[in-house]
Amino acid sequence: MSQSSRAVRIHRTGGPEEMVIDTVAVGEPGPGQVRIRHHAIGLNFIDVYQRTGLYNNPLPLQLGMEGAGVVEAVGEGVTHLKAGDRAAYAANPPGSYCDVRVMPAMNVCKLPDAIDFETGAAMMLKGLTAQYLLKKTRPVEGLEPGDFVLFHAAAGGVGLIACQWAKALGLQLIGTAGSDDKCALALAHGAAHAINYRTENFVERVKAITAGKGVKVVYDSVGKDTWEGSLDCLRPFGLMASFGNASGPVAPFAPGILGAKGSLYVTRQTLFTHISSRAATQAMADDLFAVVTSGQVKIRIDQRFALTDVQAAHRSLEARATTGCTILLP
Numbered sequence: 339m340s341q342s343s344r345a346v347r348i349h350r351t352g353g354p355e356e357m358v359i360d361t362v363a364v365g366e367p368g369p370g371q372v373r374i375r376h377h378a379i380g381l382n383f384i385d386v387y388q389r390t391g392l393y394n395n396p397l398p399l400q401l402g403m404e405g406a407g408v409v410e411a412v413g414e415g416v417t418h419l420k421a422g423d424r425a426a427y428a429a430n431p432p433g434s435y436c437d438v439r440v441m442p443a444m445n446v447c448k449l450p451d452a453i454d455f456e457t458g459a460a461m462m463l464k465g466l467t468a469q470y471l472l473k474k475t476r477p478v479e480g481l482e483p484g485d486f487v488l489f490h491a492a493a494g495g496v497g498l499i500a501c502q503w504a505k506a507l508g509l510q511l512i513g514t515a516g517s518d519d520k521c522a523l524a525l526a527h528g529a530a531h532a533i534n535y536r537t538e539n540f541v542e543r544v545k546a547i548t549a550g551k552g553v554k555v556v557y558d559s560v561g562k563d564t565w566e567g568s569l570d571c572l573r574p575f576g577l578m579a580s581f582g583n584a585s586g587p588v589a590p591f592a593p594g595i596l597g598a599k600g601s602l603y604v605t606r607q608t609l610f611t612h613i614s615s616r617a618a619t620q621a622m623a624d625d626l627f628a629v630v631t632s633g634q635v636k637i638r639i640d641q642r643f644a645l646t647d648v649q650a651a652h653r654s655l656e657a658r659a660t661t662g663c664t665i666l667l668p
C-alpha cells in the first residue's frame with residue numbers, strides 16, 4: 339500500500355531558500371529495508387554541506403541523516419526490528435527530513451525504553467561520532483586518563499557530548515567555542531578548560547595550559563580557520579583528527595609540514611565508515627545508549643523547530659547561533 343509523506347528536498351544546491359517541502363510517495367520496504375514514521379528528526383551540520391553541494395549527491399535530494407520514530411513495516415531478511423518498535427538512526431544516504439520513509443535497516447537501532455524520541459533523534463549521528471572519535475581515533479602513543487586533548491566547537495552538538503564523554507574517560511578536554519557563554523557551557527559539561535577562539539589565541543592558551551607540551555589529539559571539525567593553529571597545538575607524534583569543515587574545507591597542504599611540526603599524524607574520519615555494518619553500528623549504539631542511560635552523557639536539545647521551519651533552523655546553525663543539539667518536529 340503506497341502512502342505519501344512531506345519531504346524537505348533541494349532541486350538545486352545553494353542557500354537555505356533552496357529547501358522546499360514536497361510530497362513524495364512512500365511504498366513498502368523491500369529486502370533489508372524498514373519503513374519508519376518519525377517522531378523527531380536530528381539537524382546536523384553535515385546537512386548544510388549536503389545542501390550547499392560541498393558533498394556531491396544526485397538531485398533532487400531529500401535531506402537529513404538522523405531521526406527517531408516508530409517502525410511501521412520491515413522487509414524480508416530484517417530480523418533486529420519489527421513493526422511497532424521504537425527506533426533511531428544515523429544513516430547515509432540522506433532522507434530523514436520527512437514524516438515517513440523507507441530506508442536500509444542496517445543503521446536503524448531499537449531505542450531503549452529509557453530514551454525518548456527527541457533524545458534519540460538528537461543523539462545518534464552526533465553521539466556515534468563522539469564515540470568513534472574518543473574511543474577509536476587514537477594516537478599511536480595511546481590515550482590515558484589525565485591526557486590533554488583539544489576539541490574545537492565544544493559547545494555544539496557533537497561538542498557537548500564529547501565534553502561529557504571525555505570527562506567520563508578521564509581525559510582533560512580543552513574546548514574551544516565562539517563566545518564566553520558557549521565556553522561556560524562547555525565547562526559546565528565537563529571540559530577541563532575552555533577557550534573563546536574568537537577573542538583569544540587558542541595556540542598560546544593551549545601551550546600555557548599544557549606547560550608548553552601540547553596535546554596528544556586535536557579533534558577539528560572547524561576546518562579552514564583552525565587547521566594551521568591546530569597542528570601547532572600538538573605534541574610530537576600527536577594526532578590531528580580532522581572531521582569537518584564548518585568554516586570551509588581545509589586547503590591542500592605539503593606533508594613535509596607534519597615532519598617540521600614534530601612527526602605528526604593526520605587522519606580525516608567520517609562516521610559512515612565506522613557504521614558500515616549492522617554489527618559495528620549496534621556495538622557503537624550500545625556504547626552510546628549505555629553512557630546516556632547511565633546519565634554520564636546528557637543530550638542537550640537547545641533548539642526545536644517545526645519541520646516546516648527548516649530554513650530558519652539551517653540559518654541558525656550556520657550563523658553559529660545554536661548550542662548543543664537541534665531537532666525538527668514533523
Ligand code: NDP
Pocket residue numbers: 381382383384463464467491492493494495496497514515516517520559560563581582583584585586607608609610655656657658659660661662
Ligand atoms: P555544531 O552544533 O557543532 O555546529 C557547528 C559549530 O561550528 C558552530 O556552532 C560553531 O561553533 C562552529 N563554527 C566555527 N566556525 C564556523 C563557521 N565559519 N560557520 C559555522 N560554524 C562555525 O554542529 P554539529 O554538532 O552538527 O557538527 C559539528 C561538526 O562535526 C561539523 O563540522 C560537522 O560537519 C562535523 N561532523 C563530522 C562527522 C564525521 O563523521 N566526519 C559526523 C558528525 C559531525 P562556535 O561558534 O563555538 O565556533
